[in-house]
Amino acid sequence: MPPSAGITRQLPRGRHGLSRETVVASQRERILGAMAAAMAENGYVGTSVATIIKRAGVSRETFYEQFRSREDCFEAGYQRAVEMMLARTGAARSRTGAADPQQRLDRLLRAYLDALADEPTYARLYLVEVYAVGSKAIARRVELQESFVEVIVDLLGANTSAQRFACTTLVAAISAMVTARVAAGDLDGLRGLREPILELVHRGGELFGIDTP
Incomplete structure (x- = not known):
């Protein structure tokens, strides 16, 4: 980005x-x-x-x-943000050496949150200003959030409808929390979400499709 x-x-x-x-x-x-x-x-x-x-x-x-138009310019900037995000999270997912789902989730969250915090102006486009642009931009944002749900489902091994719903809820909660922090310019708080999210998933265990000791 x-x-x-x-x-x-x-x-x-x-x-x-x-x-x-x-x-x-x-x-x-x-x-x-x-x-x-x-x-x-x-x-x-x-x-x-x-x-x-x-x-x-x-x-x-x-x-x-x-x-x-201004909207066309926004869409190009938004696509730039998407490409950066996919590159950062894709690189984290492709790394080997962490077979445990929670370790893979840790890497993914770190990459995602760091990407937002490293480029706060584009992060604001990606998460905040998109809702002011119109239905086309919002539909794109929803599509990307749904694709992130699929990543989490695959990463945690969610097989049942209840587990998939839990993953959907998790992604919605993450989206709401990161959007609030980006809107407020709270970059430290943005990065600070990683550990409590990981703890939540660990405590949820089978709810999300993973076994915890």
């Missing part, structure tokens, strides 16, 4: 010898970064295209060459 420093800094004026593709990519990254930062401060409703282009240091023409 964080764009590289080399591509997001404003390009020099005049002749610079860079390809058209490089220029366009740089402009796009600057616009997305500016949009995320502006919406973190002012919310989706309070952020206009004019605010975004001023912050990004690009012209209105450049903005509309890249995006059809």
Whole structure:
């Protein structure tokens, strides 16, 4: 999710010898970064295209060459957040050496919470501002939450309908808690959720599909 420093800094004026593709990519990254930062401060409703282009240091023409509208720009930034999240959590899930479901859950939660805390502006897009954009964005958010439920179900070995419901409830609770902390800018509290969530799952044991000693 964080764009590289080399591509997001404003390009020099005049002749610079860079390809058209490089220029366009740089402009796009600057616009997305500016949009995320502006919406973190002012919310989706309070952020206009004019605010975004001023912050990004690009012209209105450049903005509309890249995006059809403010909503289109948001969707691109939201997709950036999704890709980052999937990369971080996917890497945690693919690591070997932890056969125990609770250890795998620990790795997944750590990756998820760290990803949010490391990029709070995009985290706010992902969790908070998405609800102000419209039904299409909300449907995408619901779809992603449902896919996370499937990850937890598979990770914990939930087989029965009751266990799947418990996992669904767990994910809904996690979503509500992380959203509240991201909205409040409480990054320490965000990371601090990991241990009590793990303890809850440990105490729940068979409720979620796992055996505990």
